[in-house]
Amino acid sequence: MSKIPCPHCGSLVDAAPPPPPSPRFLVDEESLVDALVVDSEGYICGRVHGARYEEDEVYIDVYKYVEQRFTGPDYERLKAELLKTLPWRPWRPRSERELEERVRRELRLPPTAPITERELCEYAKLKGLPIPTKVYEHRDRKVVYSLSLKQVETIGVSGLGACVLLKEPIEATRLNIQPSSKVPFKSTEQVKGKLTIDAAGRILGRAQKVLLGETLILRVDLEDYVVRKVPDVDLLLSRYYSELRDSGSRRPYVNVEQLVEWARREGVEVPYREERRLEKVGELDVRWSDIRKIGDVILLSRRLEELRQPKP
Structure with a gap:
């Protein structure tokens, strides 16, 4: 341990080592999942998918929900069109059960074989009918960034969740926004x-x-x-209607305030x-x-x- 002169008497005294620096942030892995990730310009990069550990580095994978649109068969319309191909009988309306029986017969399937969307499409092709389509929208979680902990400025946690602040304008750069x-x-x-x-x-x-x-x-x-x-409300409403049923009264509509007032008037614990x-x-x-x-x-x-x- 090094020696330094005492400012009062001049004698050499042991110099205490400086305390270690406090970490910029400390957070457990559970709090980090789904944390908001924001770049240095205030633009949202996404949310934390999880931490990934390598030999000498820790990475945070960041995801976004990506909207995907694709065109596929409209099975409800297809089923409606196929029902129209069945014989019309005034005494018995067309039914899905009748359609399934016909599909099994035409496709030579066992009597108990399930009729799925695939069989309906095969049957339509067999009959030369066009398969109607529709646009489907799907939200898919996609990892868009893999960030080193060295790129993190700080991580904060409040009652509203965790937030990862980055040192760099990663999302702003992607959006072609110049830092100001x-x-x-x-x-x-x-x-x-x-x-x-x-x-x-x-x-x-x-x-x-x-x-x-x-x-x-x-x-x-x-x-x-x-x-x-x-x-x-659900439990209180159940008790309220039970009382009405026992008394033979009809069931009128009541709001929360009326329910609570009824319970207090009747001495029922809310x-x-x-x-x-x-x-x-x-x-x-x-x-x-x-x-x-x-x-x-x-x-x-x-x-x-x-x-x-x-x-x-």
């Missing part, structure tokens, strides 16, 4: 509803409005999930259940100079604790 050094003034219409994230990567809530004064102010609705006890709701828990006024970037989300340049401290 200054945050331009924007109206309430341009920012309202955008997620707002502090410098620690914590999702605070959503932008509410822009206030005009000596300096522009962004008012943010702070949000969190709050557990509330609410009347268990059952409650817990419900998790996203609620506004406060407001935060942010000076425009404390806004770091505005993209898909709003990135702040300071932590929530610092933003709450009044400026001199």
Whole structure:
């Protein structure tokens, strides 16, 4: 251990080693899954699919939902067209069961063979009928980025979930958006509803409005999930109708307030259940100079604790 002179007496004393630096972020793997991933310009890259470990590096795979459209057989219309080919009898309407029996007979299938969409198409081709088509839309999860932990600036966790902030403008580059050094003034219409994230990567809530004064102010609705006890309507309604059935009364429509009032009037214990709701828990006024970037989300340049401290 090295020696340094004492500032009071001049004698050499042991120098204590400096404490190790605090990590920029610490988060468990479970919290990381489905975390929002935002680049340095405030543009959303996607959400975390999971962490991937290699010999000397850890990667975060980021996914997006990709809309896919493709054309395929319209089986409902096909079935309707095939039903029209059956003989019409005034005393017995055409039925799907009759159609299936005919398909088995024409395709020489066993009597108990299931008739699927494939058999319907084969039967239509056998009869020379066109197969109607329709456009199908499908959302598919696709990994779009594989990011090293070295590319991560910080990871924050709040009641609204986890957020990964990146050091680089990855998504902005993909969108051909040039990084800007200054945050331009924007109206309430341009920012309202955008997620707002502090410098620690914590999702605070959503932008509410822009206030005009000596300096522009962004008012943010702070949000969190709050557990509330609410009347268990299904259980209470069951008890209410049971009472009516025993008394022989009809079943009128009642709302929640009427149900609770009936229960209290009749001395029936009101059952409650817990419900998790996203609620506004406060407001935060942010000076425009404390806004770091505005993209898909709003990135702040300071932590929530610092933003709450009044400026001199």
